[in-house]
Amino acid sequence: MKTGLSSYTYGWAVESGIVDAFELIRRAREQGFDLLQLGDNIPLDTWSVRELDRLVQIAAAERLELEVGMREMTLPHVLQYVQIARRLQATLLRVVVDGPAYKPDLEQMRDVLRQCRPHLEQHGVTLALENHDRFCAQALADLICAIDSPRIGICLDTANSFGAGEDVDTVVRTLMPLAVNVHLKDFCIRRLPHKQGFVVEGRPLGQGQLPIWKVLCEKKRLCPHVNIILELWTPPEERMEDTIRKEAKWAQESMCFLKEMITHTSCECIDCVV
Numbered sequence: 001m002k003t004g005l006s007s008y009t010y011g012w013a014v015e016s017g018i019v020d021a022f023e024l025i026r027r028a029r030e031q032g033f034d035l036l037q038l039g040d041n042i043p044l045d046t047w048s049v050r051e052l053d054r055l056v057q058i059a060a061a062e063r064l065e066l067e068v069g070m071r072e073m074t075l076p077h078v079l080q081y082v083q084i085a086r087r088l089q090a091t092l093l094r095v096v097v098d099g100p101a102y103k104p105d106l107e108q109m110r111d112v113l114r115q116c117r118p119h120l121e122q123h124g125v126t127l128a129l130e131n132h133d134r135f136c137a138q139a140l141a142d143l144i145c146a147i148d149s150p151r152i153g154i155c156l157d158t159a160n161s162f163g164a165g166e167d168v169d170t171v172v173r174t175l176m177p178l179a180v181n182v183h184l185k186d187f188c189i190r191r192l193p194h195k196q197g198f199v200v201e202g203r204p205l206g207q208g209q210l211p212i213w214k215v216l217c218e219k220k221r222l223c224p225h226v227n228i229i230l231e232l233w234t235p236p237e238e239r240m241e242d243t244i245r246k247e248a249k250w251a252q253e254s255m256c257f258l259k260e261m262i263t264h265t266s267c268e269c270i271d272c273v274v
Contacts, residue, residue, distance in 0.1 A: 001224060001225050001226065001227060001228065002033075002034050002035040002065065002227045002228075003033055003034075003035065003227070003228045003229075003230070003258060003259070003262055004028060004033045004034065004035025004036055004037060004065075004067070004227065004228070004229050004230070005024060005027065005028045005031070005033055005035075005036055005037070005229070005230055005251075005255075006036075006037045006038075006039055006069075006183070006229045006230060007021070007024060007036075007037070007038050007039045007041050007042045007069075008039050008041060008231045008232065009232050009251050009254075010024065010027075010232075010247060010248070010251060011041060011232065011234065011247070012234060012236065012240070012243050012244055012247050013247060013248070014041050014042060015041060016240055016244065018244060020042070021038055021042050021055055022055070022058060024036055024038070025058055025059055025062055025064055026062075027251075028062075028064055029062045029063075029064055031252075031255045032259070033064075033255070034063065034064060034065060035064065035065045035066075035067065035227055035229070036059070036064055036066055036067070037066075037067040037068070037069060037092075037094060037181075037229045038066065038067070038068055038069060039069035039094065040069050040070050040071035040096060044068060044070075044081075044084050044088075045070070045077075045080055045081065045084065049087070052084065052087050052088060053087070055088065056087065056088045059088075060089075065090075066089065066090045067090050067091075067092040067093075067094065067181070067227070067229075068081060068084055068085050068088060068090050068092070068093055068094070069093070069094035069095070069096070070093065070094070070095055070096070071095075071096040071098070071099055072096075072097075072098065072099030072100075072102050073095050073096075073097045073104070073109065073112055073129075074099075074102065074112065075112050075115050075116060078093075078095065078112065078116045078119075078127070079116060079119055081093055081095075082116070082119055082120065082123055082125050085123075085125045086123050086125065090125070091124060091125060091126060092125070092126050092128055092180065092181055092227070093120075093125050093126065093127050093128065094128045094130055094155045094181060095127055095128065095129050095130060095155075096130050096132045097109060097129070097130075097132065097134075097135075098132065098133075098134065103134070106139060106143060109143060110143060110146060110147070113127070113129075113143070113147045113149075113152055114147060117147065117149050117151065120149070120151040120152065121149065121150075121151050124151075125151065126150075126151050126152070126153065126180050127151060127152045127153070128153055128154065128155035128180045128181040129143075129144065129152070129153070129154055129155060130154075130155040130157055130160065130183070131154065131155070131156060131157055131160050131161050131164075131171060131175060132157070132160050132163070133160060133161075133163030133164060134163070134164060135164060136161075136164050136165075136166055137161060137164075137166055137170055137171045137174035137175050138174055140154060140174075140175065141154075141174050141175060141178055144178050145178070153178050153179060153180030153181075154175045154178045154179045154180065154181075155179070155180070155181040155182075155183060156171065156172070156175045156176060156179040156181070156182050156183065157183040157185060157231070158171070158172075158182075158183065158184055158185050158186075158187075158210055158215060159185040159186075159187045159200075159202075159210070159233065160183075160185075162187075162200050168210065168211060168215070169211075169214075172214070172215055172218050173218075176218050176219060176222045176223060177222050177223070179219070179222070179223045179226050180223075180226055181226060181227055181229065182215075182219055182223075182226055182227070182228050182229065183229050183230075183231045184205060184210070184212065184215070184228055184229070184230055184231070184258065185202065185205075185210070185230075185231045185232065185233060186202065186203045186204065186205045186206065186207065186208035186209070186210040186212070186254070187200055187201065187202055187203060187208045187209060187233065188200070188201050188202075188203045188208045188209055189209060201235050202232055202233025202234055202235060202250075203250075204232070204250040204253040204254045204257070205230065205232075205253070205254035205257045205258055206253075206254070206257035206261070207253070212261060213261070216261060216262075228258070228262070230251075230254055230255060230258055232247065232250055232251060232254060234246060234247040234250055
């Protein structure tokens with residue numbers, strides 16, 4: 001198992017153009033991580049072959065493994081990213097199904113996965129389908145089981161399924177057995193001052209309501225070799241510079257906490273069950 005950063009650990013800094021893929025490599029190595037997942041906020045399908053080659057060369061020089069991510073799961077787009085993954089020597093492709101004007105149903109998703117399956121198996125790339133808002137965990141689990149390929153599994157995100165009305169325990173219990181990638185993302189759910197509803201916001205890892213110990217227990221029990229990626233939902237401040245400063249602080253705190261938790265989980269006997 002490896003632990004790493006995501007381009008969504010620094011989502012605001014990436015969006016503002018302050019941090020790029022090469023700076024993320026530097027930060028990952030500076031913090032002692034050996035893995036970097038480049039999500040769809042760094043769209044590698046817009047890069048030239050020369051830029052991709054430079055990226056993999058710099059990552060290799062830093063002894064950093066790359067994973068890639070994309071959004072909008074059409075067959076041509078998946079196949080394009082399989083080739084990008086191969087060029088970057090990445091064995092994992094994280095996929096968010098929906099695009100701005102593309103929201104396939106489960107049958108359409110099944111067709112795409114079935115068609116891309118031989119390409120994934122041929123090139124040694126594992127597709128990690130992320131639980132992302134629309135679909136309940138059981139529907140995604142049924143989909144993955146129907147495809148039945150060692151190269152197609154779940155990217156389990158610990159916060160995204162609030163968008164589908166599901167809690168962390170349900171998501172972990174249902175999807176961890178099928179996980180090929182795990183996104184650790186902490187959160188806080190608080191009632192609004194007027195009492196008419198709740199807000200879900202991100203928090204630094206270990207400072208929110210994510211039952212991280214339970215999540216890591218189940219991960220160790222069910223998929224111990226699957227990589228862990230740190231992500232953040234950093235609520236913005238009024239000024240972008242303050243937002244980016246807060247995001248960097250949260251990332252530092254979260255990375256330190258993650259390394260400590262991984263050490264403890266590796267050293268202790270885990271018997272807990274979510």
